[in-house]
Amino acid sequence: MAVEFIGIDPDTDRDHCPTVWADAEAQEILLQGWKPSTETQAECEASSPANGSVPDSEAIVRIPARMIPMIREACDAVERAQLR
DSSP, rough: OOEEEEEEOOOOOOOSOOOEEEETTTTTEEEBBOOOHHHHHHHHHHOOEEEEEETTTOOOOOOOGGGGHHHHHHHHHHHHHHHH
């Protein structure tokens, strides 16, 4: 897996760091973020068309809006790899 670091929350304290990576080979974007509260998790699960709760192999993460440019950059990196 060739993971490319894209960016880290510019307001990070370096201990709690939402982060974005792109894996062009796997055609995936990887996100590190904050875990939602129990209430928010339940709200997400209740509004999802999926059956049941989020499985242990998946996670809901919170990413600050100030990181949208990094997420776009990760999307671009994965899309560029498809064009090669």
